[in-house]
Structures are given as C-alpha cells and as structure tokens.
Amino acid sequence: MRLPLFSMYWRRSLRKPGSIILWMLIPFVFMAIYTLAFGGDGDITPRVGLAVVDRDSSLVSGLVRGAFGQGELSNLIDLKEAADTADVAEMFAREEASAALVIPAGFADSVLALGDARLLLLTNPRQTISPQIAEGVVGALVSMGNGLVSIFAAPIGMIRGLSQSDSMSADVVAATARAFFETGESAPGLAALDDISVSIVEEDKGGDELDEFNMAALFFPGLVMFALFTVSLSLETRFLYDRTRKVTHRIVSAPVRPARIVAEQRLYAVSFLLAVAVVSALVGGIIWRIAPTGLATAGVIATALVFFIAGLNGTIFSLSNSVRATSAISSFLMMALVVVGGGFFPAEFWPEWMQRISRVVPTGIANLGLTRALTGRVIGVSLPALFVYSGLFFVAGIIAGRRRIT
Amino acid sequence: MIEVANLSKRYGKVEAVAGVSFHVGAGEVYGLLGPNGAGKSTAIGVISGLLRPSAGQVEVGGHDIVGSPEAAKRILGVVPQQSVVIEELSALQNCSFFGSLYGLGGAALRARSRELIDWIGLGEKAGQPAGEFSGGQMRRLTLVLALLHEPRALVLDEPTVGLDPQTRLRIHEAIREVARAGAAVLMSTHYLDEAEQLCDRIGIIDHGRIIREGTLAELRASVQDVQLLSLRGGFDRASLSALVGTIDGARVLHEDEHGVTVSLPSRTSELASILERAASLERVAEVSVKPPSLESLFISLTGRALRE
Numbered sequence: 001m002r003l004p005l006f007s008m009y010w011r012r013s014l015r016k017p018g019s020i021i022l023w024m025l026i027p028f029v030f031m032a033i034y035t036l037a038f039g040g041d042g043d044i045t046p047r048v049g050l051a052v053v054d055r056d057s058s059l060v061s062g063l064v065r066g067a068f069g070q071g072e073l074s075n076l077i078d079l080k081e082a083a084d085t086a087d088v089a090e091m092f093a094r095e096e097a098s099a100a101l102v103i104p105a106g107f108a109d110s111v112l113a114l115g116d117a118r119l120l121l122l123t124n125p126r127q128t129i130s131p132q133i134a135e136g137v138v139g140a141l142v143s144m145g146n147g148l149v150s151i152f153a154a155p156i157g158m159i160r161g162l163s164q165s166d167s168m169s170a171d172v173v174a175a176t177a178r179a180f181f182e183t184g185e186s187a188p189g190l191a192a193l194d195d196i197s198v199s200i201v202e203e204d205k206g207g208d209e210l211d212e213f214n215m216a217a218l219f220f221p222g223l224v225m226f227a228l229f230t231v232s233l234s235l236e237t238r239f240l241y242d243r244t245r246k247v248t249h250r251i252v253s254a255p256v257r258p259a260r261i262v263a264e265q266r267l268y269a270v271s272f273l274l275a276v277a278v279v280s281a282l283v284g285g286i287i288w289r290i291a292p293t294g295l296a297t298a299g300v301i302a303t304a305l306v307f308f309i310a311g312l313n314g315t316i317f318s319l320s321n322s323v324r325a326t327s328a329i330s331s332f333l334m335m336a337l338v339v340v341g342g343g344f345f346p347a348e349f350w351p352e353w354m355q356r357i358s359r360v361v362p363t364g365i366a367n368l369g370l371t372r373a374l375t376g377r378v379i380g381v382s383l384p385a386l387f388v389y390s391g392l393f394f395v396a397g398i399i400a401g402r403r404r405i406t
Numbered sequence: 407m408i409e410v411a412n413l414s415k416r417y418g419k420v421e422a423v424a425g426v427s428f429h430v431g432a433g434e435v436y437g438l439l440g441p442n443g444a445g446k447s448t449a450i451g452v453i454s455g456l457l458r459p460s461a462g463q464v465e466v467g468g469h470d471i472v473g474s475p476e477a478a479k480r481i482l483g484v485v486p487q488q489s490v491v492i493e494e495l496s497a498l499q500n501c502s503f504f505g506s507l508y509g510l511g512g513a514a515l516r517a518r519s520r521e522l523i524d525w526i527g528l529g530e531k532a533g534q535p536a537g538e539f540s541g542g543q544m545r546r547l548t549l550v551l552a553l554l555h556e557p558r559a560l561v562l563d564e565p566t567v568g569l570d571p572q573t574r575l576r577i578h579e580a581i582r583e584v585a586r587a588g589a590a591v592l593m594s595t596h597y598l599d600e601a602e603q604l605c606d607r608i609g610i611i612d613h614g615r616i617i618r619e620g621t622l623a624e625l626r627a628s629v630q631d632v633q634l635l636s637l638r639g640g641f642d643r644a645s646l647s648a649l650v651g652t653i654d655g656a657r658v659l660h661e662d663e664h665g666v667t668v669s670l671p672s673r674t675s676e677l678a679s680i681l682e683r684a685a686s687l688e689r690v691a692e693v694s695v696k697p698p699s700l701e702s703l704f705i706s707l708t709g710r711a712l713r714e
Contacts, residue, residue: 002506002511004506004507007503007506008492008495008503011495012492012494012495015494015495015535016494245488245490246488246490247490247491247492249456249486250484250486250490250504250551251507252455253454253455253456253479253482253484254479254504254507254508255475255476255477255480255507255508255509256476256507257476406458
C-alpha cells in the first residue's frame, strides 16, 4: 500500500529536524538536572541539615544527639555540630542548616529529676520545607523520649539519687539496675526487650529486584511524555502552515480522498511520536541505566499515549487556522495534562484527592503505568480507560481534520 | 472538456458565484476576466473540486466534480493562485510527491519530472530545496507540478499575478504549448493584456455573474460602440449630470470622490464639443477620453476598472 503523504512528511522532517531535536532534548536536560539535584542513586528524600548546640555535654544530651545519627534517621538528618547560636546563625546564613537544636545546660538534670526539661529548636527563616521536616522529626523523637521517661520514671529517680549521694554501694547500683529491668519487663509491649533486634523486612511482592529503585525510571517517563506533547505541537503547527499556505488544498485538488489525507497525517504523527519515544527511551535507558523491566507493558502504554497526544493535538489544530490560537490552547492543555499526570513530579507524592484526579486523566494513567511497569511494580491503573481515551481522541482528530480541509 | 452549468456558490447571505455557465473545449484557452472579488477564484475553487457548489454542475471530461471527484481530478491539472510547493523538498522531490498523488511513480515519473523541469527552465535547480527558489521559480515549479500527469484540462487561478515580465512570458508560452497539445485551459485573470494575448474566448465576470462572453473578435466588435470620458477633480457633480443628460446614449458609469467616468457612444459627432463643455466645469483637474477597447467595454459593463 502506497502512502505518499506519510512518506512526504517523514522526508520533510528528516530534511529539517532542527526544532524537533531541540524538543526531544527536553527530557534529557530535565533528567540531568534531577540527577544533579538528587544524586541519581534513587534516594529522592531530601536531607535536612540539623545543627546541634550542646550546652549540657551530658550522657543524656549525648543520647539525644546520637538518636539523630542512627539508622534510617541518619539518611534524613545531616547532623552538624555548632558551638553556639552565633555559629548557628552563620550556618543559617550559608544555608548549611535548616534547623538547630539547642540542648540547654542542666538538661540532663531536668530529665533525671523528671522535671520540666526543655530543648530549643531554631529554624532557618530563609527556608520553607526543610525546617518543617526538622520540626516534625525532632517532635517525634521528643514524644518517644517522653514516653520512655514516663515508663522508666522510678529507676530514673534512683539514678538521680545515686548521683546526689556521696557514696555508691554495689547493692544500690544493683537495685537500680534491677528496677530498670523489672520496669522494662512489666511495661506493656516491652517484654520483648530481652532479645531486642528490630529490623525492617519487606513483603515479597514477587517482582524482580524491587529494591533496586532507579530514580530515572520514576521521573524520565513523565519528562518524555512532556517532550512528546511538544514534538506533537510542532508537527501540528507544520500541518497548519500547510493548510494556510494552501499546500493541503493543492493536495485535495489531486485525486486523493480528504479522509485519506487526514488519516495519513495522523499516521505520520503517531509514527513520528513513537519514534521519538523509542529513541528517547533507548538513549535515556542507557544513560541512566534503567533496567529493561516491563518493556512490553511500557510499550503498549506508550503507544496508547502517543495515539492520545496525536489525536488531541490533531483535534485542537483543526479548530482554527490561527497558529496563535491553536498553539495557545494546545500549550495550556499540554501543561495542565502533564502536570496533573505527574510529568514533572510523581503523583505518588501528592495528597490523595489529587492522586485520584491523576489516576483518571490519560496522562496520569500513562505516566503511572509507565513508571510502575519500568520499576516492576503492580500497574494499578486502568489501562482500558487509557485505550478508550486514545481511540476517542484519535478518531476525533481524523474527523475534525477532515472537516477542516474540505 | 470543462462544462460549467448554472454554478452558484453561497457563503451565508453572500453569493460569490451566481449562476455561471460556460464550457471550455479541448485545445481552447478560456479566460475568466474580472476585477478582484468578482468571483473568479471561487468559481475556479469549485471547478477544481476544492469547494462544494451550492447549486449547478461542473463536469470535467464528462465526470461530475461532486459525484465522481477522483475521476474528474485525475484528468485535471490545477495551478492555484499562490505558489504551492513543499519548501523543504527539492524540485524533483516535489515532482515525485505530487506525481505519486496521481498514481505515477518509478522511472516514468522521474523522466517526466526531469523533462518538465528542463522545459520550464529550472533544470539547474532541480536538486535544490524549493524554499530557496525565487517567487517566479516557485510559480514555474507550481505549473510543472500541475502538468506531471499530462492533464486533459488545466485550471489556472491568476497564474502570473505579481510576477516579473520574463516569468510572465515564460508562463504564457507554457500555457499556449499546453493548449496546443490538446488540453482545455481555463484561467482567471485580471490582466487585460494577458486575456487578449492568451485566451481564445473570454468571459467577463463581475459580482459572481458572467456579464459578457465571446471570442476576442466578438468582444472587440462589441466595444466599437463604447468610449469612456473620465473627469477628475472636485467639480460640481450636478452640473456634470446635467451635461450627460444632454448627450444621446451617454450615462454615468462610476462616481467617487476622485471623479466620474461616463460612457459615450463612439459614433457621437459631438465629442469635441462635449470635451470643451466638460473642461469648462469649475474645478475640473483632468479630462480624458479612452478609445474603444476591451478595457472600455469592461468598465462600461462593470462600472469599475480591472485593477480595482
């Protein structure tokens, strides 16, 4: 079957690919920025700089400082020692710390006396989110500390008595230790402290290498989706120029059915966008070492997405012969759909109501589907809905295009 | 070859073409002559199959342009008003693409393309992107693209508008050659000289209607009766009307802020006296008489000059 228009459009694109190559570079530029920002190791949790001014220099203040530097918390909190609040102010100015915890002198005494022990938290007035994270983490730790202190109130009192007495007999020390042990044994839920060894075990989800999370697999599909929209806009602008310059009219004056002209245009748009998607995926996959997981599913989703984009923009660009009007409508919808679809920032980070919206718009379904397929997760979104969107808009594009050229 | 019967095209309340009928035979060049906005391009658009007629019928080679558009378009070559080429592609690639729309291909199409490109004088530019061509070269390539499939009917919409004299001459020659080869040629123009030089028959069109039709000889014979008196200046229009009323067969054709055009019977013996009386009107800046010509006929029929 000969497809003269399809071949002609491809030949033109390959002859002058400049602007399209520029649009294709968008996801790579954005992804490079993301990689520089987050390090590209898959950990996208922001690290919060927390300065500590320890004016107490006691065992208890040491325990507080140590709590921030242990386990998972050490991935979130970047603990920095500060000599005093002036030092903290300088760190704030240099934006090396988002918050500072001041442990006042006498803090240990207040804790052991089960009195009003206070910690002072200073936040960096220049920053927005990180100080709030620091506040949350410190608040959680203090709550846990308060709980433990109230449980162990009696033995703590004995320690205080020990520290105030001039002499320390072995019996008193043993009694204090026994009091700690017995409190722990009798406290609800703390009986297991005999052999404490808590670790996190993930449920076996049946996928391969689930823990080898790749940040690019999370961000790159959304960015490619954005590039597909921009490339599609560029293709449709070219079709529109052909209409306004009467090239399409001239083609219509040949013995070719208008429906066939529009169908070949749509076919070219879809094939071109698919080529852009494949090239971007290959190059991006190699650069950012995205594991070839779920490729078949990702391919199906990408194809449906491409049909949707080609159909949507084909419909919009058939509404008018004004480049300005059609580009404005198309650009607005593109930005809205890409943002709502989580193209720039994954929808999983959003509030539930926004995620619900994202899961019903075609870009959201496609983006979630792609990222989940590429990371070996359960897809969990309605692919049939995506296929319906794609089919509807593709057919609408052909009908609207046919009406416009005849 | 081209039969147009009672053709009408409406845009809402505006009737761009109103009951136009004519035919163009094989080997004949028919010119639709009229000012801008007369309905020429709309008529050409319908005949080319680009616009649907509101009423009437167009047949090309016996095929109805609405009922059997593909059969009609297969024997029709179209040269639109503006140059239509794919700018990113070379002249030869343009030929390859447009030829393929007519089912042509392979060595035969390549040979035909090369032959026509050389014939129109673009041989040296055959491999160059059409976007780098001058306006005249693009126009010539547009003509080539319409001739690739050796059409039996060629429709040209203002084929030489805005072109330099050399390119105009080259395109005139090409149109004559196409007609000599047996094709029916329908062209629209608002250049009188072009119509006089090229067309075997001319239909004068205005406000969507053909108001006079005939061979050049027939039209020339009919214009023997008409000469035009033109007065420019801020003179009193009532005085002029009074003057016109005294001349047997004279009538005011056109009047605007610059002046008045009056048609006079060419047989009048009082021309010198009329000129003298006209010149004596106050504030007349210029008085002139146009001898009988196709243009004077056109103005007497339409009340306006072709350049309008």
